Amino acid sequence: MWPQQTSDFEAHLAAFACRTAHSLGRQIAEPSSHARTEFQRDRDRIIHSTAFRRLEYKTQVFVNHEGDLFRTRLTHSLEVAQIARAIARNLRINEDLVEAISLAHDLGHTPFGHAGQDALNACMQEFGGFEHNLQSLRVVDGLEQHYAQFDGLNLMYETREGILKHCSNANAAELGALGQRFLQHKQPSLEAQVTNIADEIAYNNHDVDDGLRSGLLNERQLTQVELYARFQKEVAATWPGLGGRQAIYETLRRIINALIVDLIQASQEAIQEAQPKSVEDVRNCPPLIRFSEPVRAQARELKQFLHANLYRHFQVNRMTSKARRVVNELFAAFLAEPGLLPPNYQAARGAPAALQARQIADYIAGMTDRYAMREHRRLFSIDEI
Ligand code: MG
Numbered sequence: 001m002w003p004q005q006t007s008d009f010e011a012h013l014a015a016f017a018c019r020t021a022h023s024l025g026r027q028i029a030e031p032s033s034h035a036r037t038e039f040q041r042d043r044d045r046i047i048h049s050t051a052f053r054r055l056e057y058k059t060q061v062f063v064n065h066e067g068d069l070f071r072t073r074l075t076h077s078l079e080v081a082q083i084a085r086a087i088a089r090n091l092r093i094n095e096d097l098v099e100a101i102s103l104a105h106d107l108g109h110t111p112f113g114h115a116g117q118d119a120l121n122a123c124m125q126e127f128g129g130f131e132h133n134l135q136s137l138r139v140v141d142g143l144e145q146h147y148a149q150f151d152g153l154n155l156m157y158e159t160r161e162g163i164l165k166h167c168s169n170a171n172a173a174e175l176g177a178l179g180q181r182f183l184q185h186k187q188p189s190l191e192a193q194v195t196n197i198a199d200e201i202a203y204n205n206h207d208v209d210d211g212l213r214s215g216l217l218n219e220r221q222l223t224q225v226e227l228y229a230r231f232q233k234e235v236a237a238t239w240p241g242l243g244g245r246q247a248i249y250e251t252l253r254r255i256i257n258a259l260i261v262d263l264i265q266a267s268q269e270a271i272q273e274a275q276p277k278s279v280e281d282v283r284n285c286p287p288l289i290r291f292s293e294p295v296r297a298q299a300r301e302l303k304q305f306l307h308a309n310l311y312r313h314f315q316v317n318r319m320t321s322k323a324r325r326v327v328n329e330l331f332a333a334f335l336a337e338p339g340l341l342p343p344n345y346q347a348a349r350g351a352p353a354a355l356q357a358r359q360i361a362d363y364i365a366g367m368t369d370r371y372a373m374r375e376h377r378r379l380f381s382i383d384e385i
Helices: 005-008 040-046 051-056 073-091 093-103 113-123 132-143 157-163 177-184 190-214 227-238 244-274 278-285 292-313 312-338 353-366 369-380
Strands: none
Touching: 040 051, 040 093, 040 157, 051 073, 051 132, 051 369, 073 093, 073 190, 073 244, 093 157, 093 190, 093 369, 113 312, 113 353, 132 157, 132 353, 157 177, 157 190, 190 244, 227 244, 227 292, 244 292, 312 353
């Protein structure tokens, strides 16, 4: 007899948390595990996927070969999971589910970050476009091939719901139950809402750190940002004379903590007021995971600062431009000559153009930064084989 029921692992959760017992389940029924809840199994399937390992070599803001210490999609996803779990435990919602969603949320990202995504979306305009959230879902729903019984990871409904953070109405209409919330303007679970904001907390702070490390940002500029200025002063008062990376990190850890604490408090108040009794109630409420108004404005200011000063820095623009060119040229070459594709991406040859284009997009989206650069050389440089 197994010593414990896996439902005990979720016994402490609030009524509005996602639970295995009340889940909408997997697309293909599977026997349950004796040792793990279904959301733990989802997290574990994600960690063992090839798409997850590729995140190590995919750009967050800085292209992977620009430096070993910058965030990659992998370390970004781990930071999101850390922040999301801290919030989830405080709100008594499902920590395993937020971890699964966090680790999977960027699986569909192209090489070269947003530059790659925008380029691929432009290439796919005639063929239904390209959205990285939807691509993350395509990865876990079919592109990963590990299991004998099904393609994809056959994840729980609530994990898939959390991965599909945004979706156009046109695509939502084709997604069945999972797309309905976008058409009906309903919310996803609190676990999905938490992960969404944890993503923002993570990238706003690590992009400041990476921006400073790269020299594209400096601390003087950051004193324009209320959140940064406040905690920089606090660090200077607590640790007079402290400078360099330690002062930066002491500032950033305080910002992350302040954002998390505010989010927990404001969300607890919103939950208290709305009184959801189930996940279904949560889906019908307005978003309940939120910052207080003043902190929301401060977080927005930080985000706007990064947009103006880091993401559009001329050195970032140069890399963005090169990345766009690589993706455009790869796509155009494969579309014009499908015989250049590796055999396992040729299944759609002779199929309608949209299907062929989608298979090319799947191939390019799955590439790491360095694989895309190598593939580009193989196609365009006569010296490369
Ligand atoms: Mg992210």
